[in-house]
Amino acid sequence: MYINEKLINLSLVLLIFMTIPGLVNAASTTPVDQKDLSVKVHYTSPELVEPAEVGKFDIFEMTFEHPADYGEQNNFFDIDITVEFVSPSGKIREIHGFYYDTIAVDNSLWKVRFAPEESGIWTYSYSFTYIPTGSQTTGNGTFNVIEGSNPGFLRQNPVNPFRFQFENREPFVPIGFNTCISTNNIQQMDGGDRSGVFGGKISTDIFLQSYNQAGFNIFRFSQSNCSPDLVDESLSIYYKDNAMYFDLLMKQLRTNDYRIFFGLFGYLLPNNSDVPPQSELFCFIDYVINRWGAYIDIWELQNERSAYADWIKTVAGYLREWDPYNHLITTSFPQPELNEIEINTPHWYLHENVLDSDKVTSQQAKLWKLQNKPVIVGEHGNSSAESEPGNWMTDSALGMRIRSWTAFFNEISLIFWNNSGSTNANSGLAANIYLGPIERQYVHILQWYSNMVIQNDLRMSEVELFDDELMRAYGLTSEEKVGMYFHHYDNHKNILSEKIATYNFPFSGKGYWISPATGMKLGEVVFASGINSLTIPDFVVDIAFLGVADSLLDTFNTDPIAIAWILNLQADGDLDNDGIRDYGPTYLPFGISPLFLIYFTGISTDLDGGSLEYLWDFGDGSRNATRKITAHRYSTGNYFTNLTVTDNESRKASFSFIVRVSDSSDAEGDGTLTLSGLQDITVREGELVLISPHTNELEDDEETGNMNNSITYTATGIPEGASFGERGETWGSRKNFWWVPSFSQSGSYTVVFTVDDGNGISESKKVEITVLDAIPLN
Structure with missing residues (x-):
């Protein structure tokens, strides 16, 4: 580890706070500069009920507080925190800590994170050492790990090398997305080409929840790739606020059931550098492992950077040696021929004829799989001419549906680069993709299907067609499941009727025909073991089959x-009433107040025939339990609208989107303001509170660079130690509320946020922040 030799006064008072605490033995102290080190252990996690228990693979976090101010300097490498964890079976895991933040003058926080892989009683012993002098304090304790719901980290499937499974052997089918991130806790979702009036800003929590409801389950991001840097180009100056935001984002991702695909360097390092890795690089890798290793599933070395094989071997080898969790390793540009690279992760942007979407996907999959390794397309989306919007096109939703189904049947996975704040963004070669309500519904149906058919022994299989001049077919088979996918590639207008497919079933059972567009069941069939000729129900674009053993x-x-x-x-093509036809789908849920929307829910499906109950939450305080057709009138504002379907076995599915409604006099953004991004928060002492208020009016636009200096944000009731507009990224008038409550600040706080347009129109909303005690356990 790189050491900065700057000395500090080691007058320590060490308090240990545990996000997931346990039973604590008396800690030993060693005189240092005539000072004794005292130790306390506290329970700080808001999620846990039993303070002495943690779920297997969940995160055990220790927070150390000690009286020294490290600010933005790198002298925090003068401190080494080492914790030795011993499992019930006697396995030893050595985990190191990292600097977190300074919450007051001469009062800094440090953390250790660990994901235990065994259930039972664990023991630990820690040392907190000032490296220049060797002075240290030590302590130890125990905690109980129970069988929880976390399936563990991602691993390559040992039966089929192109598939993934968790450590508990549960299969996993990735489909994910990238998106731009900043230390504003804001994302872009369900926006349109409305000159800012219907912009797509939404809080990150709601954003992640909505996409996960649709089936997205893996999130790729890194530093220095449409994202904040964690360290400068010399790898010597660390940016702690950006790292704190990454902490918060990873927690939000895990809370919303995403697996994390994390890039260490992004675009930070140069192409094909002939400089061997230096100590600063290894020091940064240590830091990233210590800070986020307990969250990550896949490490990516670089993003779209060429690197010499020796560099990759050295860096990947170091990562493999010191990563206690043995996460999978990849890099971009891909080099799957190297043994150190365990996943092939190409980037793929295109705008093909949708009649060929399955063909080009299948052809690419064959090439990408030549090294017999899993394939995850790390970035996928549309491409377009320089002069044309490319993230949304009239056929892009259909193309992504066909490509996504074909990718699953060809044993590869897609991660889309999501750009859903508007429908007219990103002209040029890599145009990304708009993942709006219709696109998310397509993914929702595919993931519902893939989770039903997937088994660890599922492999590609042949489907014979009597008429292959009109459609192409793809098959999957295991000992108990069969899947088939058919695409009508001749045209997407005429109905295909009474087409025959022949399949050699390894078992007898029952089959279901399913629409990839709607998820509706289109028919059933009983089949015998062996060769069967199946009559395909009428379809126009594509159709899927699921076969289940008796x-x-x-x-x-x-x-x-x-x-x-x-x-x-x-939906007349001019939703903002500016006299110009808008670019984008006319069905999207936004318009001028009052907005009247009709929802058709009768196509929601339960394949095993169960009855369904429907519950609409319109986001404005009203609900409706109507079965098939629901209508609702919205006034001005932004509304998180959610549909939940429950079957007769209490199984649930949800789908959500944002309804955006503007006042008719506000088409230019000079009328009623709507303040968003605010919700009540509960945290423990020592945990980051980040609030990013925003409005969807014509304010500062990060994508276009347009600035509206008349919009201002203010906050009152700011607690001691908190700031508004001083930490994290800001853009023009936008500000962040940033606060790490100290260990004496439990209680309830009310902060009032106000936005003002400079023309006499403003709106205020309050946020209740509840800070829970760091409960002492010793």
């Missing part, structure tokens, strides 16, 4: 699908 039918219970088609009665 041995599974008695226990074959499926989750429902939550699908709602939207009818926008203002």
Whole structure:
């Protein structure tokens, strides 16, 4: 580890706070500069009920407080925190700590994070050492790990090398996205080409929840790739506020059931550098492992950077040696021929004829799989001419549906680069993709299907067609499941009727025909073991088949699908009433107040025939439990609208989107203001509170660079130690509320945020912040 030799006064008072605490033995102290080190242990996690228990693979976090101010300097490498964890079976895991933040003058926080892989009683012993003098304090304790719901980290499937499974051997089918991030806790979702009036800003929590409901389950990001840097180009200056935001984002991702695909360097390092890795690089890798190793599933060395094989071997080898969790390793540009690279992660942007979407996907998959390694397309989306918007096109939703289904049947996975704040963004070669309500519904259906058919022994298989001049077919088979996918590549207008497919089933069972567009069941068939000729139900674009062995039918219970088609009665192509036809789909849920939307939910499906109950939450305080057709009138504002479907076995599925409604006099952003991004928060002492208020009016636009200096944000009731507009990224008038409550600040706080347009119109909203005690356990 790189050491900065700057001396500090080691007058320590060491308090240990545990996000997931346990039983604590008396800690030993060693005189240092005539001072004794005292130790306390506290419970700080808001999620846990039993303070002495943690779920297997969940995060055990220790927070150390000590009286020295490290600020923005790198002298925090003068401190080494080492914790030795011993499992119930006697395995030893050595985990190191990292500097977190300074919460007051001469009062800094340090953390250790660990994900235990065994259930039972664990023991630990720690040392907190000032390296220049060797002075240290030590302590030890125990905690209980229970069998929780976390399946563990991602691993390569040992039966099929192109698939993934968790450590508990549960199969996993990745489909994910990238998106730009900043230390504003804001994302872009369900926006349109509305000159800012219908912009797509939304809080990160709601954003992640909505995409996960749709089936997205892996999130790729890194430093220095449309994201903040963690360290400067010399790898010697660390940016702690950016790292704190990454902490918060990873917690939000895990809370919303995402697996994390994390890039260490992004674009930070130069192409094909002939400089061997230096000590600063290894020091940064140590830091990243210590800080986020307990969260990560996949390490990516670089993003779209060429690197010499020796550099990759050295860096990946170091990562493999020191990563206690043995996470999978990849890099971009991909070099799957190297043994150290365990996943092939190409980037793929295109705008093909949708009649060929399955063909080009299948052809690419064959090339990418030549090294017999899993394939995750690390960035996927549309491409377009320089002069044309490319993230949304009239056929891009259909193309991504066909490519996504074909990718699953060809044993590869896609991670889209998501750009959903507007429908007219990103002209040029890599145009990213708009993942709005219709695109998310397509993913929702695919993931519902893939979770039903996936088994660890699932492999590609042949489907024979009597008429292959009109459609192409793809097959998957295991000992108990069969899947088939058919695409009508001749045209997407005429109905294909009475087409025959022949398949050699390894078992007898029952089959279901399913629409990839709606998830509806289109038919059923009983088949025998061996060769069967199946009549395909009528279809126009594509159709899927799920076959289930007789041995599974008695226990074959499926989750429902939550699908709602939207009818926008203002859908005249000019939703902002500016006299110019808007670019984008007219069905999207935004318009001028009052906005009247009709939702059709009757196509929601439960494959095993269960009855369904529907519950709409319109986001404005009203709800509706109507079955098939629901209508709702919205006034001015932004509304997180959610449909939940429950079957007769209490299995649930949800789907959500944002309804955006502007006042008719506010088409230019000079009328009623809507303040968003605010919700009540509960945290423990020592945990970051980040609030990013925003409005969807015509304010500062990070993508276009347009500045509206008349918009201002203010906050009152700011607690001691908190700031508004001083930490994290700001853009023009936008500000962050940033606060790490100290260990004497438990209680309730009310902060009032106000936005003002400079023309006499403003709106205020309050946020209740509840800070829970760091409960002492010793």
